[in-house]
Amino acid sequence: MRQRRRLLVGTIGVVIGAILLFGGGVETQLTGLAMALGSAAIVTFAPRLRHWVEALGLGVPLGALLPVDDAVLPGAILLVTVLFQRFFSDRSLNGLPFRVxxxxxxxxxxxxxxxxxxxxxxxxxxxxxxxxxxxxxxxxxxxxxxxxxxxxxxxxxxxxxxxxxxxxxxxxxxxxxxxxxxxxxxxxxxxxxxxxxxxxxxxxxxxxxxxxxxxxxxxxxxxxxxxxxxxxxxxxxxxxxxxxxxxxxxxxxxxxxxxxxxxxxxxxxxx
The missing domain is CATH 3.30.530.20 (START domain)
Incomplete structure (x- = not known):
């Protein structure tokens, strides 16, 4: 599958985020498994939503590092993930000066x-x-x-x-x-x-x-x-x-x- 880069980044990123949130226990293992299966399902059956995979892989660990209270941490992680998703999918950002x-x-x-x-x-x-x-x-x-x-x-x-x-x-x-x-x-x-x-x-x-x-x-x-x-x-x-x-x-x-x-x-x- 040519989406393996996306799957690896998404799964590894979410696992790192889960480790930051829960440690290295069963919750982290189940989170990684769920992310791997969910990512594969998205790129196979709903490819138009594929940018959510890398957005989660980047948004979850970075959001988990934010110095906020536990009560608002889920909202912070969601916000960071949405920002990454918009970055990858919004073509209006092509006007930014940096080029690769x-x-x-x-x-x-x-x-x-x-x-x-x-x-x-x-x-x-x-x-x-x-x-x-x-x-x-x-x-x-x-x-x-x-x-x-x-x-x-x-x-x-x-x-x-x-x-x-x-x-x-x-x-x-x-x-x-x-x-x-x-x-x-x-x-x-x-x-x-x-x-x-x-x-x-x-x-x-x-x-x-x-x-x-x-x-x-x-x-x-x-x-x-x-x-x-x-x-x-x-x-x-x-x-x-x-x-x-x-x-x-x-x-x-x-x-x-x-x-x-x-x-x-x-x-x-x-x-």
């Missing part, structure tokens, strides 16, 4: 030739319906720059997210590097995707990828780290190639949008 760079790397092996994977993975290289996400509606090439695409994806609200992709290097079917621009309200996000295809043997391909975000607001960088959204999307892509069940966060967030399947191929995420 974030880079994600993944390697995947596919039991399929590189030229077939290329058309499914690289935007604009096939019909929108054949794109692996199942949510790409259409795309247009920029009238002034043939290397730039304007893509429209269907989001969970039934509306459209617009993404601009500019190819920096495109050598079929071995290497592709492109610049990504997307906006969310007043927040503008930029990143660079680098993908290399290596033929290991007849019909098998290894893909090494790197997604490098331009400096992000601290809230957005931490939220993406907890989500491990890049690894989650790779799991979705691997599952769409391998034709197996996939319960990654990316898929659940699409409210029923299912990556397109290909029963002929198998895939394995290495890292």
């Amino acid at each position: 760079s974030l880079t994600s790397r993944r390697s995947v092996c596919f039991d399929a030739p590189a030229n077939e994977i290329w058309t499914r993975l690289i935007p604009g290289e096939s019909h929108p319906e054949d794109h692996w996400t199942g949510t790409l509606m259409d795309f247009d090439r920029d009238a002034e720059d043939a290397d730039t695409l304007h893509l429209r994806y269907r989001n969970a609200a039934g509306l459209f997210d617009e993404v601009t992709v500019t190819f920096l290097d495109c050598t079929w079917p071995s290497h592709c590097r492109y610049y990504i621009e997307r906006s969310e309200g007043h927040f503008f996000e930029e990143s660079v995707m680098d993908i290399r295809f290596t033929e290991l043997e007849s019909g098998q391909t290894r893909i090494d990828s790197e997604l490098r975000h331009e400096p992000l607001p601290l809230r957005a960088a931490l939220a993406r780290w907890f989500d491990d959204s890049f690894g989650d999307e790779w799991d979705s892509f691997a599952a769409s190639i391998a034709h197996r069940s996939d319960w990654s966060l990316h898929r659940l967030a699409q409210d029923g949008a299912v990556p397109r399947d290909d029963p002929k191929h198998e895939a394995k995420v290495i890292w």
Whole structure:
């Protein structure tokens, strides 16, 4: 499960808070067990509420350290937890000046030739319906720059997210590097995707990828780290190639949008 960072932080944080409150007895053990089970249930069945997991993991121990009377301590812990939850989930905080760079790397092996994977993975290289996400509606090439695409994806609200992709290097079917621009309200996000295809043997391909975000607001960088959204999307892509069940966060967030399947191929995420 790609949410293990979130689960570990949430569970360990709550256990530390329980130790501060109750000591190391049975109450602490039961609290840790309840937090682990509750966190797993949230990220599996209610992913939109997932930020409460890390909020509890940070809010409970910090709230327990506050120098307040025992009578108001539960309220203080709740207040600190809510503040952390708002920090992770409120996009209006993206306007804060502090920025953090974030880079994600993944390697995947596919039991399929590189030229077939290329058309499914690289935007604009096939019909929108054949794109692996199942949510790409259409795309247009920029009238002034043939290397730039304007893509429209269907989001969970039934509306459209617009993404601009500019190819920096495109050598079929071995290497592709492109610049990504997307906006969310007043927040503008930029990143660079680098993908290399290596033929290991007849019909098998290894893909090494790197997604490098331009400096992000601290809230957005931490939220993406907890989500491990890049690894989650790779799991979705691997599952769409391998034709197996996939319960990654990316898929659940699409409210029923299912990556397109290909029963002929198998895939394995290495890292």
